Amino acid sequence: xxxxxxxxxxxxxxxxxxxxxxxxxxxxxxxxxxxxxxxxxxxxxxxxxxxxxxxxxxxxxxxxxxxxxxxxxxxxxxxxxxxxxxxxxxxxxxxxxxxxxxxxxxxx
Ligand code: FES
Numbered sequence: 001x002x003x004x005x006x007x008x009x010x011x012x013x014x015x016x017x018x019x020x021x022x023x024x025x026x027x028x029x030x031x032x033x034x035x036x037x038x039x040x041x042x043x044x045x046x047x048x049x050x051x052x053x054x055x056x057x058x059x060x061x062x063x064x065x066x067x068x069x070x071x072x073x074x075x076x077x078x079x080x081x082x083x084x085x086x087x088x089x090x091x092x093x094x095x096x097x098x099x100x101x102x103x104x105x106x107x108x
Contacts, residue, residue, distance in 0.1 A: 004050040006091050010036055011065040013056040023056070024063030028079070032064045035083040049091050059106035076102035 010033045014025035036051045057065045062076035066086070073096055075086065082100055089095045102108075 002047050005048045006050070007069045008036060008049065008051045008091070009054040009057065009067040009069070010051065011055070011057045011063055011067075012053040013060070015060075021060045022063075023060055024065055027063045027077075029064035031080045032066070032078050032083060035080045039083055039087050043087060043092075045087075045091070059102055062102060062106050065102065071096075074102040074107040075100040076106065 010029065011024040012029050012033055013023050015021060015023040017026075033051075033053055040046065040049060040051055054067075057067055057074065059065055059074070059076060064076075064078045066075040066078050067073070068075070068086075068090060073090070075082075075097065078086070078100060082097075085097055086100070089097050
């Protein structure tokens, strides 16, 4: 397996309803993760980009949270409709999508 240029971690953590930390699951991460896999397949980027579901990344109230390495850029509040832009701009061109960045008080 070739070493990927980008590794995307999509938080898919769930917690019981009413938990004080909330979770990315309660904010719709499942459809975000599915869209990442769909876009990866459609764009045939398997040799360049790896997408991994992960547990809690920290800023639960701002989720769904998505972390991209090697840059260590975290996005927050990602919606299914945002995933194409993350591929177009960050994963294919290496440009950070400023409008989706996790606020600095949560990741910075
Ligand atoms: S539950 Fe996703 S960042 Fe904590």
